[in-house]
Amino acid sequence: xxxxxxxxxxxxxxxxxxxxxxxxxxxxxxxxxxxxxxxxxxxxxxxxxxxxxxxxxxxxxxxxxxxxxxxxxxxxxxxxxxxxxxxxxxxxxxxxxxxxxxxxxxxxxxxxxxxxxxxxxxxxxxxxxxxxxxxxxxxxxxxxxxxxxxxxxxxxxxxxxxxxxxxxxxxxxxxxxxxxxxxxxxxxxxxxxxxxxxxxxxxxxxxxxxxxxxxxxxxxxxxxxxxxxxxxxxxxxxxxxxxxxxxxxxxxxxxxxxxxxxxxxxxxxxxxxxxxxxxxxxxxxxxxxxxxxxxxxx
Numbered sequence: 266x267x268x269x270x271x272x273x274x275x276x277x278x279x280x281x282x283x284x285x286x287x288x289x290x291x292x293x294x295x296x297x298x299x300x301x302x303x304x305x306x307x308x309x310x311x312x313x314x315x316x317x318x319x320x321x322x323x324x325x326x327x328x329x330x331x332x333x334x335x336x337x338x339x340x341x342x343x344x345x346x347x348x349x350x351x352x353x354x355x356x357x358x359x360x361x362x363x364x365x366x367x368x369x370x371x372x373x374x375x376x377x378x379x380x381x382x383x384x385x386x387x388x389x390x391x392x393x394x395x396x397x398x399x400x401x402x403x404x405x406x407x408x409x410x411x412x413x414x415x416x417x418x419x420x421x422x423x424x425x426x427x428x429x430x431x432x433x434x435x436x437x438x439x440x441x442x443x444x445x446x447x448x449x450x451x452x453x454x455x456x457x458x459x460x461x462x463x464x465x466x467x468x469x470x471x472x473x474x475x476x477x478x479x480x481x482x483x484x485x486x487x488x489x490x491x492x493x494x495x496x497x498x499x500x501x502x503x504x505x506x507x508x509x510x511x512x513x514x515x516x517x518x519x520x521x522x523x524x525x526x527x528x529x530x531x532x533x534x535x536x537x538x539x540x541x542x543x544x545x546x547x548x549x550x551x552x553x554x555x556x557x558x559x560x561x562x563x
Contacts, residue, residue, distance in 0.1 A: 307543065314536035325537055331503040331519075333527075338534035340541060342503045346513040347542070350420060350495065351488040353509070354427035359481060361428075362435030366477075367465060369436070370443045383440070389433040398497030401426045406498070413510060420506075420513040423499035427491060431484035438483065442476025443469055475557045482553030489546050492517040516542040 311318075317325065321338060328339025369383055405422050409415045415422070446469050454464040470477070500512020501522055516538050523535055 310536055310540050314533055314540050317533035317537040333531045336530050340538045342505045343514045343516045343519045345505050347515040350424045353424035354488050357428040358432045358435055362432050365436040366439030369440050386433050387437050394494040397426050398494040401498045415510045418498050418500035419510050421509045423495045426494050427488050431488050434484040435480050438480025439477045442473035446472045479557050492521050496521045
């Protein structure tokens with residue numbers, strides 16, 4: 266006997282199938298186009314860098330001399346400054362960013378006040394880098410001179426400015442990741458006798474770890490590529506100095522300072538430096554994606 270309650274699924278109209286298929290192929294083409302643009306940029310930079318690659322080889326990475334008069338170029342001080350500055354920035358900003366994310370999620374304040382603070386934290390990300398640089402010159406450096414051996418622009422003020430610049434990214438994405446954690450996990454932890462902080466550190470943060478790590482890696486990408494504020498504060502010295510109070514350099518600031526007056530082999534050397542910075546950023550993003558994928562499987 267035929268079930269009177271059974272319903273027959275009506276076929277979708279042809280126009281809907283066409284629209285769905287069109288959207289699928291447009292999205293696929295655009296995705297490949299983005300990858301194609303990235304590959305095209307890499308190829309163009311590599312072509313421009315080829316004379317320096319042929320001239321200096323891998324020794325360009327380990328050499329410290331940058332002398333356009335004698336056509337001697339080495340990017341090791343800039344690589345060293347790039348690595349040290351973003352490591353200091355990450356060490357400073359990650360604990361503060363996590364604390365801000367937890368504070369803004371755990372409703373310690375009235376909702377109205379909390380929304381204002383969330384807006385102000387996110388507004389920090391919209392401040393132009395040149396404004397951070399000016400603030401560093403006229404406020405941060407004089408402040409640090411009062412109780413440190415700092416005598417002017419150097420690694421420390423540049424790294425601290427980077428910390429402030431990437432802080433809103435870490436805090437905002439971390440807060441969103443914590444909000445997206447299932448509320449039942451917190452209730453279950455509290456029901457089993459966990460305190461508020463035990464639930465946060467043992468349940469909520471591990472559950473949100475993939476999003477939190479993703480936010481840190483996104484902030485790290487900005488720290489690696491930041492140019493204007495770092496150029497204004499780091500001192501732009503092509504020497505390796507282990508003191509954070511001494512002037513230093515980064516690959517980005519090297520490119521910003523040198524390109525305007527560069528010519529000939531110097532342009533190729535700068536392109537070689539840009540290719541190295543691209544490779545460092547690519548490695549960091551690949552490692553970040555592997556880490557996020559691993560955390561999602563836990």
